[in-house]
Amino acid sequence: GISTDGVIVGITANSATTVDAILRVGGNALTSGIGLMAASTGTGLTGNIFLATSNSTAAATNGLSRFDFTGAHTGNGLQIDDATLTGTVFAIIPSALTSGNALDITTASVFTTEVIDLNVGANLATGDVINIDLGATAVGSQALVVSSGAMLRTTDLIALADAGTSSGDALDIVFTGVATGDAIQLNMGTNVGGFASDIAGAARTADAVR
Numbered sequence: 001g002i003s004t005d006g007v008i009v010g011i012t013a014n015s016a017t018t019v020d021a022i023l024r025v026g027g028n029a030l031t032s033g034i035g036l037m038a039a040s041t042g043t044g045l046t047g048n049i050f051l052a053t054s055n056s057t058a059a060a061t062n063g064l065s066r067f068d069f070t071g072a073h074t075g076n077g078l079q080i081d082d083a084t085l086t087g088t089v090f091a092i093i094p095s096a097l098t099s100g101n102a103l104d105i106t107t108a109s110v111f112t113t114e115v116i117d118l119n120v121g122a123n124l125a126t127g128d129v130i131n132i133d134l135g136a137t138a139v140g141s142q143a144l145v146v147s148s149g150a151m152l153r154t155t156d157l158i159a160l161a162d163a164g165t166s167s168g169d170a171l172d173i174v175f176t177g178v179a180t181g182d183a184i185q186l187n188m189g190t191n192v193g194g195f196a197s198d199i200a201g202a203a204r205t206a207d208a209v210r
Contacts, residue, residue: 013022027035038049054064069077082089094102105115118129132143148157162170173183186196199208 011022013019016022025036027033040049052065056064067078080089092102094100107115120129134141134143146158160170175183188196201208
């Protein structure tokens, strides 16, 4: 028949509590096929192809939406291919955060590679890899905070490496407002055995510090 409430196919299981799945799609033999697809070819589409909604106020310990890949696979666990030119590929829009996080990455085991890896390919890119913009009213916010625990660290906490024949600065600090704070502040306790600043360079023809 013709839908009058906007739903073509509906599954209602409001009394189900501990079932394994209300709807299950199995595809153990898939090699290049697709187990579940939501597709549209309309160029004027403005609605959602896929939508998961919840009004829960409980502690969602396993996520209100969850992807669970238990095999030690290679390749990508989750991949987004997007041909947009002026749109946004992935957007997170929190509306009422107080003590939670918009994005939380917590490692569950020892890792030997990067938790976040950003690779800019061999192309003539002119945009920023990361752009953090604090609004004028975010007077109590910090753009970036890096904290190190009480560990016997053997590597640099923050490392900048430039292997190119660059003409730009590796670090550029520009003040345009009337600031009363310091551009760089170093607070060293009595238990720091190294230098506050150690500058070394081979065959330099310009000043190390000006």
